[in-house]
Amino acid sequence: MSLPGNRKHYNFDESKLKQGQRKAAALMVEYEFALSASERKTQQEIADEVGVHRSTIHDWNTYDNNFIEYKNYLAAGAMNAYLPFVYKKLIDGINNGSMKGIELFMKRMGEMENRSEITLNDNRSEDKSMDERRQEILKRLSVEVDGAEVGASIENKLNNRISKD
Numbered sequence: 001m002s003l004p005g006n007r008k009h010y011n012f013d014e015s016k017l018k019q020g021q022r023k024a025a026a027l028m029v030e031y032e033f034a035l036s037a038s039e040r041k042t043q044q045e046i047a048d049e050v051g052v053h054r055s056t057i058h059d060w061n062t063y064d065n066n067f068i069e070y071k072n073y074l075a076a077g078a079m080n081a082y083l084p085f086v087y088k089k090l091i092d093g094i095n096n097g098s099m100k101g102i103e104l105f106m107k108r109m110g111e112m113e114n115r116s117e118i119t120l121n122d123n124r125s126e127d128k129s130m131d132e133r134r135q136e137i138l139k140r141l142s143v144e145v146d147g148a149e150v151g152a153s154i155e156n157k158l159n160n161r162i163s164k165d
Contacts, residue, residue, distance in 0.1 A: 010069045012070040018067075021060060021064075021067050022070075023050050024050045024052070025070050027050070
């Protein structure tokens with residue numbers, strides 16, 4: 001089984017694997033990648049081949065994070081075998097005019113970035129000071145409600161807030 005070149009994505013310590021775990025992980029990955037049910041070994045068959053109880057295989061596969069990460073690392077290596085097939089399908093899609101295929105190819109080649117740009121225009125005049133802009137806002141907010149000027153109370157709250165900061 002080929003191993004992936006980039007181990008940094010998998011958090012395991014190979015020196016901490018228990019006896020039989022390397023072989024069990026490889027057999028479990030083979031189990032997952034078997035094309036048909038008849039090619040798959042049962043957990044009992046894997047346990048017998050490794051020399052442990054079936055419940056030990058279950059426990060490793062469920063609770064032992066180091067084993068699980070190692071098994072995932074091996075599975076990633078098995079996936080690498082499919083890379084030429086995936087690239088072939090990508091090229092077939094491009095040849096058939098698939099825009100998604102073309103986009104993926106361009107991103108893969110670094111010719112298309114996966115980013116968006118947003119430009120905000122708040123129509124501010126850059127030559128006005130913060131105080132001048134604040135006064136304009138307060139002027140727009142100044143309205144009378146039942147004879148009381150609302151803008152004045154807003155201005156007081158703003159001034160209190162600014163003095164606290």
